[in-house]
Amino acid sequence: MNPKILLVEDDADFGMILKQYLELSDFEVIWFQNPEDVLEIIETQFDFQIGILDVMMPNIDGFSLAKHLLKKQANFPILFLTAKNQKIDRLTGLKLGADDYISKPCDPEELVLRIQNILKRSTFTAIQQTEIKIGSYLLNTEKLQLEHPKGKHKLTLKENELLLFLLNHNHQLLKREVILENLWENTDYFSGRSLDVFISRLRKYFADDDSIKIMSIRGVGFELDFPE
Template identity: 70%
Template sequence: MKVKILLAEDDPDFGMILKQYLELEDFEVSWFQNPQDILDHLEVSDFPFHLGILDIMMPNIDGFSLAKIILKEKSNFPLLFLTAKNQKIDRLTGLKIGADDYINKPCDPEELVLRIKNILKRTLSTTLEKNVKIGEYFLDTEKLMLFHEKESIRLTIREQKLLLYLLDYNKKTIKRNDILDSLWETNDYFSGRSLDVFISRLRKYFQHDPKIKIQSLRGVGFEIDFPIN
């Protein structure tokens, strides 16, 4: 499975160079010169990208504003900022928004690839495993589909991220606050209620296999038991 990269860069020459180099490194690149075109993808539940590379200085929508819009809909989406400026304020702004990394233009393509791979190791190592067998179920992470002989379920991006996070802690107890901090990036009443809704959905999705358990531990979090084949 190829890593799908969203590239937002309005400079046609630099954008083409980055796209071609990243494709030589076996990444699948969708290049957008107009950041407005990216917003159309946010309206679709199947957001097909694993990582975004955003130029900060773009017309109509700058990279910071675009990042805020993306993260509002696709929380925890890995982002790397590109900028021609070398100012401290840019770096701080990007980090506050939620950037995973930051690199100045013109950048060394080899350094960019290294940074991308480091981000993927930190954030997407599990999600890049395309097929996961969970008890009587089969998860296709590329298509966001959960299959059982009795039904097929299309997952949202966040449902799959939560499921994969739980799989990382299989047979263990997960603290509620850790999930909120990692996937919701906030820990308030409303995010807590949202987490409860998503947990209820997952329990319903796995109702056909009684061996699969997502047990609530009052005041602590959840105890997970997924039979992995």
């Protein structure tokens, strides 16, 4: 079965072009021009593998729509389309838990590659059914959940992927470029800012155990210390 994409793009011409190209690339595409229609359908149907959302839309912008989608499925992969290169757009999306972003007008081939990479990570996470003890925490990679006696944190796919990568390199000094090349496949400024956002979020999740440390080494990367 072909992966099913939720495409939300209010520009009729651009939306049609994307839909046709993605269908030629063996995706099933459900396209909405009006984000309010999406809110109606997800109440009874949520069988998409990934969402591609335009940021600038009338009535409901892409960020607001993403919040609704993530309430329905906390680990739902989202890729934002933005016509602007402003940092505020990209950082807002990353803080929401977005997996990627791409600026319009975008290269359709690049878009397909990014979608494929996100879906690969999603599939990899979905097939794992292990529980990993991290200090006083328990990471459930099947549920994408970090559990602690004081509470639980639902992880996004990217958070889970980053945490597993860090665990696999415990007690090591990891260069920023190594993490970016492996998980973001890009070492540009915005990818670096994305990494910082996710590192900051993981630190907050582990705030209830002082034995867990993700230390920043200025100009180099991160030194990791997870109890074993």
